[in-house]
Amino acid sequence: xLYQTLILGAGAAGMMxxxxxxxxxxxxxxxxxxxxxxxxxxxxxxNFTNMYAEAKxxxxxxxxxxxxxxARYTQWDFIELMDQHGIAWxxxxxxxxxxxxxxxxxxxxxxxxxxxxxxxxxxxTSVISVTRVEQGFSVALDRDGTPQTVTCRNLVLATGGKxxxxxxxxxxxxxxxxxxxxxxxxxxxxxxPFTFAEDRFKPLAGIALPSxxxxxxxxxxxxxxxxxRGLSGPAVLQLSSxxxxxxxxxxxxxxxxxxxxxxRDQRQAEGRRDLTTEMAxxxxxxxxxxxxxxxxxxxxxADQSDIALQNLCNxxxxxxxxxxxxxxxxxxxxxxGGIDTGALSSKTMEAKSVPGxxxxxxxxxxxxxxxxxxFQWAWSSGHAAGTAIADxx
Ligand SMILES: Cc1cc2nc3c(=O)[nH]c(=O)nc-3n(C[C@H](O)[C@H](O)[C@H](O)COP(=O)(O)OP(=O)(O)OC[C@H]3O[C@@H](n4cnc5c(N)ncnc54)[C@H](O)[C@@H]3O)c2cc1C
Numbered sequence: 001x002l003y004q005t006l007i008l009g010a011g012a013a014g015m016m017x018x019x020x021x022x023x024x025x026x027x028x029x030x031x032x033x034x035x036x037x038x039x040x041x042x043x044x045x046x047n048f049t050n051m052y053a054e055a056k057x058x059x060x061x062x063x064x065x066x067x068x069x070x071a072r073y074t075q076w077d078f079i080e081l082m083d084q085h086g087i088a089w090x091x092x093x094x095x096x097x098x099x100x101x102x103x104x105x106x107x108x109x110x111x112x113x114x115x116x117x118x119x120x121x122x123x124x125t126s127v128i129s130v131t132r133v134e135q136g137f138s139v140a141l142d143r144d145g146t147p148q149t150v151t152c153r154n155l156v157l158a159t160g161g162k163x164x165x166x167x168x169x170x171x172x173x174x175x176x177x178x179x180x181x182x183x184x185x186x187x188x189x190x191x192x193p194f195t196f197a198e199d200r201f202k203p204l205a206g207i208a209l210p211s212x213x214x215x216x217x218x219x220x221x222x223x224x225x226x227x228x229r230g231l232s233g234p235a236v237l238q239l240s241s242x243x244x245x246x247x248x249x250x251x252x253x254x255x256x257x258x259x260x261x262x263x264r265d266q267r268q269a270e271g272r273r274d275l276t277t278e279m280a281x282x283x284x285x286x287x288x289x290x291x292x293x294x295x296x297x298x299x300x301x302a303d304q305s306d307i308a309l310q311n312l313c314n315x316x317x318x319x320x321x322x323x324x325x326x327x328x329x330x331x332x333x334x335x336x337g338g339i340d341t342g343a344l345s346s347k348t349m350e351a352k353s354v355p356g357x358x359x360x361x362x363x364x365x366x367x368x369x370x371x372x373x374x375f376q377w378a379w380s381s382g383h384a385a386g387t388a389i390a391d392x393x
Pocket of ligand 1 (some may be wrong): 048159161333372
């Protein structure tokens with residue numbers, strides 16, 4: 001079978017690419033349904049983009065690489081597409097845009113757009129082998145039990161990263177890239193909860209509070225959530241992408257609370273009150289119980305000197321913790337690293353050394369923060385490759 005363009009992966013980036021790549025496009029995916037990660041994203045409401053998306057919200061060995069694609073297909077372009085399809089949305093926080101209704105609307109919109117563009121989609125189809133031939137590439141497929149061979153001029157790798165293997169993530173794009181000697185930067189899980197030894201925070205599971213999480217590289221002011229296995233919540237997921245095995249992190253439990261002033265005032269007004277009783281009026285009670293043991297907090301407010309209160313606030317604003325690890329690809333929202341941007345054109349996403357081979361979406365070494373940035377990269381990189389392919393036909 002002969003196609004102009006074969007796109008491997010009917011996820012966010014693959015479907016977007018097919019919308020633009022012109023005639024004779026086939027998209028294949030081994031899953032039963034397209035866009036499964038879109039369907040489950042954002043708690044089922046899909047955080048489909050971010051109003052403030054720009055290059056600084058992405059991690060990559062080359063922080064400039066994403067700029068071209070992001071500039072040519074922006075968050076406003078995707079918002080316009082949503083509006084054209086009458087899909088209602090709202091800003092939740094920090095520019096994060098979510099569907100009012102189900103994320104399935106976004107999947108249906110992209111599948112509809114793909115169909116309207118005249119592209120074909122084969123589901124439950126896996127890749128057996130990819131070889132270079134005179135016309136481009138020859139790809140042996142298993143289409144729901146039936147062997148098929150497709151020859152194509154353009155081959156687009158849009159199979160995502162390794163995150164959540166249960167959802168069908170395979171790392172196929174990395175294997176194909178290596179086969180063609182396109183370099184791959186080591187991958188690791190990103191946007192992932194931290195784990196701690198010996199169920200350290202188990203008694204605190206379920207507590208959430210505003211926090212500032214930092215390490216030597218960066219800092220995030222967002223919610224922190226204690227879990228049975230360790231720490232999660234937006235602040236933790238964000239910092240995890242900047243964390244390396246064995247490093248300590250700093251947790252500020254009182255980023256917005258003028259605790260020193262409040263405790264000093266209360267020492268004047270309610271000196272007979274226990275320090276921990278007063279703290280439990282300002283912070284979650286179970287957390288205060290835990291801190292009381294860990295930091296040996298005792299005595300009445302009147303017993304606390306200014307220096308003691310200042311030391312306490314310093315400890316709460318710079319709680320040094322060393323995660324034993326992360327929950328890994330099992331729960332990570334994204335994969336850091338991936339196909340080396342140095343080997344790709346930032347304008348077209350085409351591999352410089354393999355004409356006709358394109359890489360888009362999460363498979364590329366471009367990873368967004370939490371907050372709709374990863375889908376924006378999928379839309380923008382898919383659009384870049386799709387339009388470049390259409391222009392080359
Ligand atoms: C739980 C969760 C929630 C998320 N929420 C958000 C969010 O709200 N906002 C946001 O911006 N980002 C979110 N993300 C990240 C986002 O889903 C990804 O960054 C994005 O889907 C990447 O798009 P992609 O097209 O590159 O890959 P994917 O969407 O993963 O698509 C890859 C496709 O390739 C197929 N595939 C894989 N291997 C093979 C193979 N060997 N053969 C055939 N087909 C294959 C898969 O079945 C899949 O359909 C979330 C991720 C997770 C896991």
